[in-house]
Amino acid sequence: IGDTIRVSLTPEPGGERTREVVVAQEILQTMGLRAFTPMVVACPGCGRTSSTFFQELAAKIQGWLREQMPAWKERYPGVESMQVAVMGCVVNGPGESRHADIGISLPGADEAPVAPVFVDGQRTVTLKGDRIAEEFQAIVDDYVRRRYGAAEPRQREASPGVA
Known part of the structure; x- marks a missing residue:
């Protein structure tokens, strides 16, 4: 496997074929061959x-991370290898x-x-409370x-004799 693989998916009605690219990237990243965006680990x-x-x-966090990546890739080298955990209870969470680099364990039943x-x-x-999602996103940011x-950004070095 090189830097690219081909994935074929049947798109949702009216959906875009770009989902194939995302799935291919996720396969390569999960296999440890290349990192494209921070990974979100979640329980089933x-x-x-x-x-x-x-x-x-x-x-929501996975989508938000993907949205941030164009800017983050330039400003935060290495961020694509970050791992975020979003777990559904405090047993395994x-x-x-x-x-993970950063993770949250949400309350489960009872x-x-x-x-x-x-x-x-x-x-x-x-x-605690109704703003857990927003507060966690702010913590990740x-x-x-x-x-x-x-x-x-690299600063240009002044040429000798140039003020």
């Missing part, structure tokens, strides 16, 4: 999860979140409505800025 859901909130949050956030393996904050640091 089970009897411990009580809603689709974690699935919706995982999809904290472990997965600790192994669990307190709190969501611990882990950054570089350490629990840093617990989110801050993490990218701090960890990957804005690349400064």
Whole structure:
């Protein structure tokens, strides 16, 4: 396998064929051959999860990360290798979140409505309330800025004798 593979998908009615490119990139990235965008790891859901909130949050974060990549690629070298975990309960969630660069464990069935956030393996904050998604997105954005640091544009060196 080189830098490219071909994936054929039947598009949704009225859908675009660009989904084929995204799936091909995800295959190459999952195999560890090339990184295109930060990966979102999410649990598939089970009897411990009580809603689709974690699935919706995982999809929202993945979409948001893809939207950020054109700008981030220029400003934050290496950000494409970042791993984000969005887990649906606190049984397996904290472990997965600790192994990711940044992760969140959402409340599952019969669990307190709190969501611990882990950054570089350490629990840093617990989110509560109706703005968990927005607050987590802000934490991810801050993490990218701090960890990957804005690349400064190269300054031209002045030629000798030129003021």
